Amino acid sequence: MAMKVVCGSISKRLYPLILRSGQLVRNHSTEKERKPKILITGGLGQLGIECAKLLRSKYGESNVILSDIIKPSAEVFNSGPYIFADILDFKGLQKAVVDHRIDWLIHFSALLSAIGEQNVPLAVRVNIEGMHNVIELAKQYKLRIFVPSTIGAFGPDSPRNPTPNVTVQRPKTIYGVSKVHAEILGEYYHHRFGLDFRCLRFPGVISSDPPGGGTTDYAIAIFHEALRNGKYECYLRPDTRLPMMYIEDCLRSLWEFMKAPSEQLKRRVYNVTAMSFTPEELADKLSKYVPELRISYNPDSRQHIADSWPQVFDDSEARNDWNWNHKYDLDALVDLMVKDVKRNYLDIK
Numbered sequence: 001m002a003m004k005v006v007c008g009s010i011s012k013r014l015y016p017l018i019l020r021s022g023q024l025v026r027n028h029s030t031e032k033e034r035k036p037k038i039l040i041t042g043g044l045g046q047l048g049i050e051c052a053k054l055l056r057s058k059y060g061e062s063n064v065i066l067s068d069i070i071k072p073s074a075e076v077f078n079s080g081p082y083i084f085a086d087i088l089d090f091k092g093l094q095k096a097v098v099d100h101r102i103d104w105l106i107h108f109s110a111l112l113s114a115i116g117e118q119n120v121p122l123a124v125r126v127n128i129e130g131m132h133n134v135i136e137l138a139k140q141y142k143l144r145i146f147v148p149s150t151i152g153a154f155g156p157d158s159p160r161n162p163t164p165n166v167t168v169q170r171p172k173t174i175y176g177v178s179k180v181h182a183e184i185l186g187e188y189y190h191h192r193f194g195l196d197f198r199c200l201r202f203p204g205v206i207s208s209d210p211p212g213g214g215t216t217d218y219a220i221a222i223f224h225e226a227l228r229n230g231k232y233e234c235y236l237r238p239d240t241r242l243p244m245m246y247i248e249d250c251l252r253s254l255w256e257f258m259k260a261p262s263e264q265l266k267r268r269v270y271n272v273t274a275m276s277f278t279p280e281e282l283a284d285k286l287s288k289y290v291p292e293l294r295i296s297y298n299p300d301s302r303q304h305i306a307d308s309w310p311q312v313f314d315d316s317e318a319r320n321d322w323n324w325n326h327k328y329d330l331d332a333l334v335d336l337m338v339k340d341v342k343r344n345y346l347d348i349k
Contacts, residue, residue, distance in 0.1 A: 035059040036144075039102045041087050041134065042109030044068040046205060046212050047148070047251065049076060051106065054251050056080055065100055068109075087130035093137050104258065105145045107134045113152050113175040114302055115213035120174050127178035135185060139195050146258055149183055149201040149269065151243055152176040152215070156308040161241075163310035165271050165317045172308050183269045190268050199269040200257055203243030203276075203313055205250045206333060208340035215302045215309070216242055219282060222295075223341045226286055227348075231294040238280035238297050240306050243313040245274035246328040246336065253324055260322040267321070273313035274326035275333070285334040 038055055040048050043066035055064045056079075066076065067085035076082060085096050087109045096102070109130050116123035131147065138145035154163055155170035169180050179201075186197035204216025210224065211217035218234050225232040245253075253272045283295045318324040328336070342348035 035063050036103040037101050038064045038104040038106060039085070039096060039100065040064065040066050040106045040108060041085060041130075042068060042107070043082075044070050044072060044076070045108050045110075046207060046209055047247070048108050050207065050247055051108075051251050051254065052080060054255060058255065065096075065102075067096065087133055088125060090133045090137070093133060094140075097137060097141050097143070102141070102143060105134060105138055105143045106254070106258075107131070107145065107147045110148075110178070111175065112212060112214040113150075113173050113305055114215055116175040116178075117173055117301070117305075123174045123178065127175065128181055131178070131182045131185065135182075135189055135195070135197070138197070139189055139193050144196040144198065144258065145186070146198045146200075146254065147182050147186060148254075149179045149199050150176070151201065151203050151309045151313065152305070153179040153183065153201060154308070154310055158310065160309070161311040162314035163271070163312065164314045165267065165269075173305055187268050196262060197268050198257055198265070200253060200318075201269065201271045201313075202250055203245050203273045203310075205247055206244055206337065207247035208337060208344050210345075215305045216244065218279060219244060220337075222279070222282060222286065223337045224345065226290045226293050227338065227341050227346055230290060230292050231296075232283075233296045233298050234279045234283075235298060235300045235302050236279055236306055237299050237303060238283075238295075239278050240303070241276050241278045241311040242306060243273040243276045243310055244333075245272070245326060246333045249274050249326045249328050252327075253318075256324065257318075257322060264322055267317065270318040270321070270324075271313045271315040272318050272324055273315050274328060275330050276312045277330055281330070282334070285330060286338070289334070289338045 040052055042048055052064050052066045061080045065081040067083045069086050072082050086092055110127050111123040153169055153171055153176050155172050157168050157170045159167055171177050183199055186199055189195040190197045204219055206219050211220045218236055222232045287293045
């Protein structure tokens with residue numbers, strides 16, 4: 001009887017603890033299954049706003065927080081959570097991560113190739129010091145972090161056609177140098193600290209937004225100028241072949257890569273691409289929509305940058321490891337860009 005009484009007594013004392021323990025297990029399970037809270041830095045650049053739209057459609061409007069140091073338009077501000085975040089302010093970034101319980105950090109803040117060459121000290125601060133801040137932040141709070149890289153991470157000593165996933169990298173721009181730095185630092189933090197670092201080397205990304213200072217941005221500017229004025233002067237030679245992809249493919253590759261199980265990834269940095277073309281080939285496709293199109297060529301300093309970059313990207317490892325596959329080829333890209341630029345910038349239905 002004594003034993004029964006003691007056992008009964010113990011059971012009564014432990015019952016609330018068992019309940020609470022069970023609740024903790026259920027909460028932990030719920031925590032694992034909940035949708036990620038995502039912070040996007042440099043969110044008002046070419047990729048940020050569209051990336052936020054895609055991720056909000058997958059995980060909910062309130063789960064994706066766009067940030068930048070620029071005052072957003074009313075449309076952006078009203079489309080979902082937006083905060084001020086300076087990537088050079090580590091404590092401010094900490095506050096954002098803690099206040100919003102961030103799980104994933106997507107780090108877009110960077111000065112692009114041509115702009116970076118015009119202001120190297122600023123590019124070092126934004127592209128390198130900013131990277132140090134976000135990767136240390138990700139380590140401290142155990143975040144999954146995505147940092148985009150670029151074809152600009154390769155240089156004239158790299159094989160150009162095709163450019164494999166792992167090869168010599170000796171870029172000739174501060175933009176490229178900063179991206180190689182980010183790739184290697186991220187891989188180090190993964191192997192040294194177990195950080196879930198993920199990086200895709202993007203080719204030229206084409207969207208209807210006005211060009212933002214990249215060497216591949218001729219492939220955006222040509223649509224705006226051709227559809228508005230019927231002519232375009234290109235700053236690259238007509239035969240300059242570069243890898244490219246449409247923005248929808250770019251953002252889908254990011255999302256598919258971010259949600260891929262970690263054990264599926266044999267690398268932390270992958271090439272991704274969709275196509276390669278020259279200004280001449282692009283102009284030929286566009287002339288079907290603008291028959292009177294006149295193209296002239298006046299190569300400038302950006303030609304030297306393009307001449308050191310890959311012509312064709314080998315992304316076979318991404319296709320094998322996590323099933324990357326593009327949807328848009330050159331014909332589809334031109335058709336979509338003509339429609340997008342007419343609708344969004346020329347008010348032509």
